[in-house]
Amino acid sequence: MFYTNSIWFLLLLFLIPLAIWRLYRTKQAGFISFSSIRNATSISPTWRQRLRWVPHALKLLAVAFIIVALARPQQGRKQTITNTEGIAIEMIVDRSSSMQALDFELEGRAVDRLTAIKSVAEKFVLGNDDLDGRFSDLVGLLTFAGYVDSLAPPTLDHNYLTSQLQTAEIVDSPSEDGTAIGDAIGLAIEKLTNLNLKPKKETTGESNPEIESKVVILLTDGENTAGALDPLDAADLANTLGIKIYTIGVGTKGNAPVPVLDPFSNRRILQMMPVNIDEETLTQVAEKTGGKYFRATSSESLEKIYEEIDTLEKTNVEASHYVDYQEMATETVHFGAFPIPPIALLAFLSLAIATLLSKTVFRTATA
Secondary structure, three states, X not given: OEOHHHHHHXXXXXXXXXXXXXXXXXXXXXXXXXXXXOOHHHOOOOHHHHOOOHHHHHHHHHHHHXXXXXXXXXXXXXXXXXXXXXXXXXXXXXXXXXXXXXXXXXXXXXXXXXXXXXXHHHHHHXXXXXXXXXXXXXXXXXXXXXXXEEEEEEEOOHHHHHHHHHHOOOOOOOOOOOOOHHHHHHHHHHHHHHHHHOOOOOOOOOOOOXXXXXXXXXXXXXXXXXOOOOHHHHHHHHHHOOEEEEEEEEOOOOEEEEEXXXXXXXXXXXXXXXXXXXXXXXXXXXXXXXOOEEEEOOHHHHHHHHHHHHHHOOOEEEEEEEEEEXXXXXXXXXXXXXXEOOHHHHHHHHHHHHHHHHHOOOOOOOO
């Protein structure tokens, strides 16, 4: 593009064809009378004669470069500065033995509850056709049964977080089994609160979000049976610290098929077992903090829940666009990997080469 107030200089380029025509006419006009040119026609022109137009062409090219330089061509480089007010999310996933109930489906096959949660939670974090993903949010991961484990701190490295999520396994030891909902919420609160104590890092070219709000997403299929902290006390603490909790009760209503070991055949068989989800406590935990309780009875309903949470907890992203212009007449610019010298320099080089050739190789004798 060209600077608006100088673009009219390009009209001078129309003088270049006129100069070429005048130069050609001048050469055709001169003549010397000979009695016969029969012998001259048999003489082949030398390379100097064939290329005698080169200095004139270089001078005209220099004039063209000067005209273009006067028009001030510019190359714009767009820069975007993104200001993000992100959300810190702590995901809590139940991995107690009851999570092995096969009452969910993925791609037409029955899967246990934890497998379904892994699939949908990954889409929530990374995004898919229906979910935008939480690209500018800090997301952490806790898993729990009788005890709570921190698999990932609140991080922007979501690929690492989802890889850690995939490593979560249902407990197989009775000593580790249980449902410590209160302790899990308590550790999640601690993780989110500690974010305020960390100094903000100055980064270049990387998102460094301001934390607008803190959210806990709890997924469980049972009732609090382990741990030292009561879920409602944990909810009161979260409310005091301004942390919102969304609770999700996972599993079908009534009975669910659970794989158990047959003592006679020593093979795993499916046995219908009752589903015991303390929906009242989960509802109170959510309501105390301004959150919401959901019930997921299938993979589709679980995905819908995540879509609703994704809508409720939106990240505020403001982008400012700037254009930095380079003057192509006086600055070197790049087209891809190729540098283009300043146009003014090209004009000077063309004129210098034309003058040098006129004084040396294509020098003409004068009377």
